[in-house]
Amino acid sequence: MSQQPATSMFLRGPFAPVGREIDAVELQVDGQIPRDLNGTLFRAGPNPQFEPLIPSAHHWFDGDGMVHALTLQEGRASYRNRWVHTAAFLAERRRGTAAYGSFMNGGTPAPRMTGFPPLKNPGNTNVTVFDGRLLVFCEGDLPHSLGVDTLETHGQYDFHGDVSGVITAHFKIDPRNGDMLFFGAMGPSITWYRASNDGRLLESHAFLTGVPCFIHDFAVTEGYAIFFINPSIVDIEGVFEGRPSTIWNPEIRNRIAVMSRDTGKVQWIEQDETFAPSHFLNAHQSGRKIIVDANRAPTFGNRIGQRNPFEVALPWRWEIDLDKESVTSKQMADFNSEFPRHNESFTGRKHRFAYYAATRTGRFCENWLFDHVAKHDLDTGNVEYQNVGAELTSPGEPLFVPRANGKAEDDGWVLSMWWDESRDCSEIVVQDAQDFAARPVARIKLNQRVPMGFHGNWVSAG
Ligand SMILES: [Fe+2]
Secondary structure, three states: OOOOOEEEEHHOOHHHOOOOOOEEEOOEEEEEEOOOOOOEEEEEOOOOOOOOOOOHHHOHHOOOEEEEEEEEEEOEEEEEEEEEOOHHEEEHHHHOOOOOOOOOOOOOOOOOOOOOOOOOOOOOOOEEEEEEEEEOOOOOOOOEEEEEOOOOOEEOOOOOOOOOOOEEEEEEEEOOOEEEEEEEEOEEEEEEEOOOOOOEEEEEEEEEEEOOEEEOOOOOOOEEEEEEEEOEEEEHHHHOOOOOOOEEOOOOOEEEEEOOOOOOOOEEEEEEEOEEEEEEEEEEOOOOOOOOEHHHHHEOOOOOOOOOOOOEEEEEEEEEEEOOOOEEEEEEEOOEEEEEOHHHHHHOOOOOOOEEEOOOOOOOOOOOOOOOOEEEEOOOOOOOOOOHHHHHHOOOOEEEEEEOOOOOOEEEEEEEEEEEEEOEEEEEEEEHHOOOOOOOOOEHHHHHHHHOOEEEEEEEEE
């Protein structure tokens, strides 16, 4: 007798899909949107258009991508959401039902029908404006290109024909020149890319890792790109047969690949432990040492039917000694957290402040994943929390938006999306980053929920 619930937690509560694509203007605001905070917050997330083939096996990562755009202008707010029209999304729309099983949990072999790609690229993970278009990234494929204002899908984007392989969703933007730094992981290899902000590929380097592991994110300094090889092993062949895609194999030890951005040469740093790195906050160099900040979980795997399949992830720091080819690590705080972000004008060099979706303890909150956002001062260890008076819950990734002409690293605002369970709608909360625990400066109310999503970016107007 199955103990599995009828539907996955990722089809309920703050994760439940919405059916409508809307354009909303003159949104209700409690407080005041700063008059000099003008631009658009773009957020990517999953929103399955049809009931999954096996609802109990549905995973957060599986849902069809939807882009949400919240535009702020002179104190007023508007909102638009649109599905990403991937090839698999359009094939399922023509069919009128779901055709793909769960990539993460398996259970259904890949569809073998004309017009259906063998694997679904849900286009649901990250979004930004680059090369004059809105790019929506996902794991293991090229991004999709959308209209910046219309959110209409135009097709896939291949950097003007220069990138043909898969790339992941976690790019970095070099604050010195606007270059996009990104990579693809395919089987036991990684390819690193650098493209100018007009989409021209400037360089790429490929190297072997030895294992086909799941590498979701990475870190950069001004001189290096850093990849954490780990025991999450990807079995793409298994997906075709209906098996889970990602298997935790504790016999694989963690290793760190430190790649010179100048030469592509890789130095390998061996580790005597196993863990799952999730998202990287930032990294910087100090002489011949590299300091990397990221969230660390005990494992990353698949647990069909569990209410919460994720492991607690805590902020950690690694210090890599390039001369000794060794690494030390330490836990930086005891709050469970994800989606770390920083003031990205500090990407690749020393930063002080980090922002997270979090809970106040090293466990998940009672409901859903997170119930606070947190600001972490990495120099002092001080942590400040915000939970909007417990009126809202389930916050997503907090974005830091620097104030124009701001001097201090934390001179700016933090924007995050929350769930108002009583209205079953979302709010976007605007905080003064330098007064993080205070009452938010603005709460922008949507009349629809933004399903709990993944990553996004702020794009300033003009
Ligand atoms: Fe991610």
